[in-house]
Amino acid sequence: MEVRQMSTAFLFNENKVLLMKKDSSRITETEFWTGLGGHLEPDELNFPKRACIREIFEESGIQEEEIEELKLRYILLRIKDEEIRQQFVYFGKTKRTNYINxxxxxxxxxxxxxxxxxxxxxxxxxxxxxxxxxxxxxxxIIGTITINNEESPEIQWSELKDPKIF
Incomplete structure (x- = not known):
């Protein structure tokens, strides 16, 4: 089984969030919306925030110094065929409203x-x-998607905390 790691950002400007509309992806052939992000490069495997900042710039032209309070808020886990997908999700703010598609x-x-x-x-x-x-x-917050007894998707949430075991 392989592991695919991704990093995604949801950037806010007041009450609005910058989202990307995609026509399709490896997962679906239909239009969908998502945050800015993508896969971690080999040299970023231990640095998902670095990957997130790179993806923000590549997909929008917004530079690191134009982003405030970029913080890891969620780690999402799912299985897709023979692959475990781990997504690091950051939330931040920007005063910049223009972007480059x-x-x-x-x-x-x-x-x-x-x-x-x-x-x-x-x-x-x-x-x-x-x-x-x-x-x-x-x-x-860690989110793990699974399927309930009715075969419908559901999510299980857990706070990531250090138990401070000595």
Missing amino acids: SEEGELHWIDKDKILELRLSKIVSFMVKHFLENPNKNEI
């Missing part, structure tokens, strides 16, 4: 209250819903 997809500023109306991957949809319901949480 890339070949990855179209960027749009979306009202944060409208995000869940968009077609998102199931795990990202669960994460956004959790974030909107828990805006003041500062802990890193």
Whole structure:
């Protein structure tokens, strides 16, 4: 079984979040929305924040010094065929409202209250819903997507905490 690591950013400007509309991906042939991000390069495997900053710049032209409070908020886990996918999700702010579109997809500023109306991957949809319901949480949250007894996707949440075992 292989492991694929990704890093994603959701950048806010007041009540809006910068999202990318993609026509398709390796996962689906239909249009969907996501944050800015992508796969970690080999030299970034221990540095997902570095990968996140690189992806933000590649996909939007927004530079590191234009980003404030970029913080790891979620680690999402899922299995897809013979691959475990681990996604590091960062949330941050920017005062910059203009961007440069890339070949990855179209960027749009979306009202944060409208995000869940968009077609998102199931795990990202669960994460956004959790974030909107828990805006003041500062802990890193682990989300593992699974299937319940009715064969419907569900997510299990856990706070990542150091047990300080000596």
